Amino acid sequence: MSKGETYLLFCLEGEPFSVPVQRVEEVLEYEEPTCIPRSPEYLLGIVNVRGRLIPILDLRRRFGLPPGEITVNSRFVVLNLDWEGEAVPLGLLVDTVEGVIDFEEDLITAPPTLGKNRGDNSFLRGTARHNDSIYMVLEVDRILPGDTLHRDFATVSGGTQ
Amino acid sequence: MSIHADPLETFREEAKEQLVVLEESLLALEEDPADQEMIAAAFRSLHTIKGSGGMFDLGSLVHFAHVVESVFDLMRNGTLHVESRIISLGLQARDHLLALLEHGDDPELQSEGALLEQAFLAYLPEKGDGAASPAAGQSAEAQSERTWRILFRPKPILFRHGANPLLLIREMEELGTILVLGFSDGIPELSSIDPTECYLAWEVLLTTTADEQAIRDVFMFVEDDADLEISLVDEVADSDLPYKRLGEILLERGDITAEALEQSVNERAFLGQTLVEKGFVSSERVHAALEEQRYVRSMRESRQTAESSNAIRVGTDKLSSLVNLVGEFVSMHANVVFTAQQKDDRDFIAVGEQMDRLIRELRDLSIEMHMVPVSGLFNGYRRLVRDLASNLGKEVRLITEGSETELDKNVIDLLKDPLMHIVRNSVDHGIETPEIRTGAGKSPTGTLKLAASYAGAHVVIRVSDDGAGMNVERIRAKAIERGVLSAESDRSEEEILQYIFAPGFSTAEQTTAVSGRGVGMDVVQRNIEQLGGSVRIASRTGEGSTVTIRIPLTLAIVEGLLARVDRNWYLVNLSYIEECLDFDTMDHENRRGYASYRGGIVPFVDMRRYFRIKGTAEKNGGQQLIVVSVDDKRVGLVVDEIQDTYQSVIKSLGRIYEKVEGISGAIMLGNGTPALVLDVDRLVRLAAREKGHE
Numbered sequence: 001m002s003k004g005e006t007y008l009l010f011c012l013e014g015e016p017f018s019v020p021v022q023r024v025e026e027v028l029e030y031e032e033p034t035c036i037p038r039s040p041e042y043l044l045g046i047v048n049v050r051g052r053l054i055p056i057l058d059l060r061r062r063f064g065l066p067p068g069e070i071t072v073n074s075r076f077v078v079l080n081l082d083w084e085g086e087a088v089p090l091g092l093l094v095d096t097v098e099g100v101i102d103f104e105e106d107l108i109t110a111p112p113t114l115g116k117n118r119g120d121n122s123f124l125r126g127t128a129r130h131n132d133s134i135y136m137v138l139e140v141d142r143i144l145p146g147d148t149l150h151r152d153f154a155t156v157s158g159g160t161q
Numbered sequence: 162m163s164i165h166a167d168p169l170e171t172f173r174e175e176a177k178e179q180l181v182v183l184e185e186s187l188l189a190l191e192e193d194p195a196d197q198e199m200i201a202a203a204f205r206s207l208h209t210i211k212g213s214g215g216m217f218d219l220g221s222l223v224h225f226a227h228v229v230e231s232v233f234d235l236m237r238n239g240t241l242h243v244e245s246r247i248i249s250l251g252l253q254a255r256d257h258l259l260a261l262l263e264h265g266d267d268p269e270l271q272s273e274g275a276l277l278e279q280a281f282l283a284y285l286p287e288k289g290d291g292a293a294s295p296a297a298g299q300s301a302e303a304q305s306e307r308t309w310r311i312l313f314r315p316k317p318i319l320f321r322h323g324a325n326p327l328l329l330i331r332e333m334e335e336l337g338t339i340l341v342l343g344f345s346d347g348i349p350e351l352s353s354i355d356p357t358e359c360y361l362a363w364e365v366l367l368t369t370t371a372d373e374q375a376i377r378d379v380f381m382f383v384e385d386d387a388d389l390e391i392s393l394v395d396e397v398a399d400s401d402l403p404y405k406r407l408g409e410i411l412l413e414r415g416d417i418t419a420e421a422l423e424q425s426v427n428e429r430a431f432l433g434q435t436l437v438e439k440g441f442v443s444s445e446r447v448h449a450a451l452e453e454q455r456y457v458r459s460m461r462e463s464r465q466t467a468e469s470s471n472a473i474r475v476g477t478d479k480l481s482s483l484v485n486l487v488g489e490f491v492s493m494h495a496n497v498v499f500t501a502q503q504k505d506d507r508d509f510i511a512v513g514e515q516m517d518r519l520i521r522e523l524r525d526l527s528i529e530m531h532m533v534p535v536s537g538l539f540n541g542y543r544r545l546v547r548d549l550a551s552n553l554g555k556e557v558r559l560i561t562e563g564s565e566t567e568l569d570k571n572v573i574d575l576l577k578d579p580l581m582h583i584v585r586n587s588v589d590h591g592i593e594t595p596e597i598r599t600g601a602g603k604s605p606t607g608t609l610k611l612a613a614s615y616a617g618a619h620v621v622i623r624v625s626d627d628g629a630g631m632n633v634e635r636i637r638a639k640a641i642e643r644g645v646l647s648a649e650s651d652r653s654e655e656e657i658l659q660y661i662f663a664p665g666f667s668t669a670e671q672t673t674a675v676s677g678r679g680v681g682m683d684v685v686q687r688n689i690e691q692l693g694g695s696v697r698i699a700s701r702t703g704e705g706s707t708v709t710i711r712i713p714l715t716l717a718i719v720e721g722l723l724a725r726v727d728r729n730w731y732l733v734n735l736s737y738i739e740e741c742l743d744f745d746t747m748d749h750e751n752r753r754g755y756a757s758y759r760g761g762i763v764p765f766v767d768m769r770r771y772f773r774i775k776g777t778a779e780k781n782g783g784q785q786l787i788v789v790s791v792d793d794k795r796v797g798l799v800v801d802e803i804q805d806t807y808q809s810v811i812k813s814l815g816r817i818y819e820k821v822e823g824i825s826g827a828i829m830l831g832n833g834t835p836a837l838v839l840d841v842d843r844l845v846r847l848a849a850r851e852k853g854h855e
Binding site: 034035036037038039043046047048051053055083084086088089090144149150153154157 | 771774812813814817820821822823835837
């Protein structure tokens with residue numbers, strides 16, 4: 001076996017996703033975040049993790065999936081993002097966390113190019129095949145691009161008032 | 162975290178402080194070239210850098226500092242006059258030293274250093290081969306203090322040769338600290354006294370950096386008429402040992418013999434007393450030896466106090482951690498009190514209350530330790546103003562006021578850049594050239610004033626100039642052109658001036674290399690708001706402008722009122738609050754957002770509406786109106802409920818929530834859930850702007 005990397009597996013809407021385990025700080029049980037008004041709706045607010053504030057992103061809404069229900073399996077996957085040159089923590093709300101798995105680097109294939117109007121999939125690094133299953137591998141630093149976030153904040157703040 | 166700081170790092174830090182002093186002294190000298198104290202201060206800074214640099218094998222830095230120092234030494238002793246070229250060179254040398262400290266000895270710096278060095282060497286008189294090398298100079302200067310015992314026993318004929326022992330003693334006094342003991346045991350019976358003869362002897366203890374030869378020189382003219390014994394009694398090197406015992410001192414001075422000591426030490430009584438009783442030595446001699454003992458001890462003590470003094474240096478990172486830990490502790494305490502109340506444990510609650518007092522003291526103390534005067538910040542701009550003014554052909558005098566006002570060190574660090582921008586703008590766009598000023602009937606020299614003062618839990622910093630002032634019409638035109646202001650708007654001049662803080666707003670007709678293209682002021686405002694502060698500008702055409710910055714004293718811990726809006730708790734900083742009123746019983750007009758208040762009206766912000774919360778407040782709960790004020794503008798905030806006051810550390814929401822409006826941070830409640838801190842400043846400004854439209 002050549003060099004492989006370990007990935008954390010989780011599910012959204014029954015679909016398997018993965019992120020490099022190196023970028024994962026910890027996995028937390030769900031607790032209700034303190035919501036922050038006047039923010040994009042995919043940002044759920046903040047939680048206090050041992051005195052540190054972690055912003056929470058609803059990955060379903062970010063990916064345009066229908067909102068899910070909070071269950072006993074709901075988890076926050078806390079990632080360490082390289083966000084516009086700064087290390088920033090971000091918790092992803094996911095349906096379930098499945099465990100870890102090793103992927104061979106060369107088994108990850110680039111994501112399909114979508115049609116022009118099919119939206120942006122730059123947050124996807126590719127897909128990995130393992131035991132006849134296909135896993136989506138996320139490009140961690142592209143999950144929440146700064147320009148997208150700033151635009152969405154501007155949209156929320158504009159309008160009324 | 163390492164406990165032992167890297168000595169080289171400590172040296173760098175201290176050397177940088179010395180460079181700040183150097184720069185300040187040079188700038189002061191520029192204003193008053195005759196200021197001897199400033200010449201001496203500049204010399205001392207250079208000397209200190211050279212001295213401590215020598216300990217770290219920083220050859221080129223030491224060498225360079227030595228050359229510059231030599232020139233300042235000439236000015237110090239009056240051989241060389243202070244002239245503006247030397248001051249300019251001095252400032253360049255300061256920059257070069259800083260570069261050497263920061264980048265070490267890279268080749269580019271070497272050539273630059275060599276040029277500067279030549280310029281300085283030109284001021285020094287030619288020297289032969291024996292030119293003082295920095296190392297040699299240093300060893301002589303770094304000679305530490307030693308204590309000498311000088312026995313001066315004049316021969317009776319001393320007076321006849323016109324010598325005066327008092328003058329000799331005074332001369333020794335000039336060498337250092339002295340203790341003089343006189344011996345009268347040589348005085349004969351009254352009947353046989355010859356008033357022209359000298360019967361007295363003296364012992365002098367002298368603590369000095371001078372060497373033996375220098376002491377001997379004092380007695381140069383009386384050497385033949387007196388017995389002189391000079392011996393070293395105490396050196397710094399052995400100052401950790403207890404000083405000699407009485408017997409040893411007497412023996413060393415030849416006052417008693419070893420046998421006499423031997424015979425007396427075994428007796429139980431005090432040695433001195435025994436020796437005197439046995440007639441081995443006069444009481445005067447014992448007294449002198451005891452004096453010597455006491456003197457050396459006190460010299461050692463004062464040396465140690467000088468070394469340790471009553472202040473200690475602590476790295477600011479450690480102080481910051483302390484402040485943060487205390488902050489965490491405050492939050493943790495809230496958690497304890499919360500738990501105690503939940504369990505309804507009276508003892509526990511009582512302990513919690515006692516802790517509360519201690520924690521408040523601890524909090525105040527740790528914040529106080531982290532406060533520094535703004536003088537350092539203010540003086541840091543002197544050079545900038547000087548260089549800028551001379552580049553622009555302007556004459557600008559910088560004056561400061563209230564520079565003893567203290568602020569959290571973190572706040573000061575974060576204020577450095579925004580304030581620099583404002584200062585630059587004032588010199589560049591505000592103050593006119595001497596010709597224009599004279600034409601307008603003003604003094605050719607413009608004045609830029611930096612003033613700081615306390616205002617409750619805030620510090621107000623004002624940057625004012627007596628320049629041309631802002632052109633309101635031009636700002637209005639620009640705002641209309643950019644579509645941020647409608648042409649029909651009848652905003653006050655003051656409101657219009659604030660548009661200079663809008664992004665990409667600059668009215669300077671020509672952009673200059675100094676102030677750039679108007680990318681500054683919006684960044685300035687943003688930075689200051691991130692500190693929880695605000696910035697305003699006032700201006701009068703032809704008379705000048707004033708930028709007023711208001712910032713909290715500390716970022717660490719705030720005290721505020723907890724208010725609920727829907728399901729969230731929010732903290733409203735106490736320093737803004739005027740009063741809280743029962744909103745439901747007040748006369749208010751919801752659609753236009755005014756409530757009657759103290760015989761007038763006050764605009765209010767319905768926080769539910771502002772936060773886009775659907776639905777209305779529960780009917781039974783009485784809504785509250787928190788009246789807050791910023792810069793004399795009063796606004797009410799409508800909330801669902803208010804609770805107790807609460808003190809806590811403010812935490813940043815982080816980069817992700819950087820752009821959120823109306824919230825400036827978060828705190829942790831007793832039960833561990835975060836609550837949000839309202840950005841009162843922004844809300845007030847927003848409300849004022851909204852009402853301005855009507």
